Amino acid sequence: MMAMKQRVNLMAILGERGYRVTVPRIMIARLLEQKPEGITAQALCEELPSVGRATVFRTLKLFLEADILCKLDTMGGSPIYRFCERGHHHHSVCTMCGAVEELRATKVESLLRAISDEIPGQVVGHRIDLYVDCKNCPRNGKD
Numbered sequence: 001m002m003a004m005k006q007r008v009n010l011m012a013i014l015g016e017r018g019y020r021v022t023v024p025r026i027m028i029a030r031l032l033e034q035k036p037e038g039i040t041a042q043a044l045c046e047e048l049p050s051v052g053r054a055t056v057f058r059t060l061k062l063f064l065e066a067d068i069l070c071k072l073d074t075m076g077g078s079p080i081y082r083f084c085e086r087g088h089h090h091h092s093v094c095t096m097c098g099a100v101e102e103l104r105a106t107k108v109e110s111l112l113r114a115i116s117d118e119i120p121g122q123v124v125g126h127r128i129d130l131y132v133d134c135k136n137c138p139r140n141g142k143d
């Protein structure tokens with residue numbers, strides 16, 4: 001398949017996989033699609049007052065299980081949830097503006113293979129996110 005950069009529709013993916021399409025799920029999915037920088041659970045609840053807190057959390061869990069959502073730890077803040085394309089990837093998170101990018105760091109994968117002898121056990125998964133000052137956020141005081 002060629003990489004068609006079409007707008008991915010979260011609910012279509014869920015439907016494809018046999019998940020029930022409910023109104024709160026659609027509302028949460030739409031909001032996530034509008035937030036490429038990600039959103040905290042708290043902010044989701046605030047933006048969708050008609051959807052109960054418990055439903056928001058349950059839905060986030062379901063989206064995570066469905067592998068269409070990434071949970072990102074922010075430095076010192078609440079985790080943010082972000083709709084991500086499918087497939088294994090890592091993230092870079094700007095510590096200044098919060099911009100998130102997906103990256104496929106193949107060298108990270110080979111590094112992990114290379115150090116597998118030093119890892120006490122069989123690695124079955126990993127999460128590596130990088131915290132950066134993105135190119136739009138030059139460090140203060142450099143000039």
Ligand SMILES: [Zn+2]
Nearest residue numbers: 070084091102
């Ligand atoms: Zn992601």
Ligand SMILES: [Zn+2]
Nearest residue numbers: 094097134137
């Ligand atoms: Zn930035």
Ligand SMILES: [Zn+2]
Nearest residue numbers: 089090108109
């Ligand atoms: Zn990886």
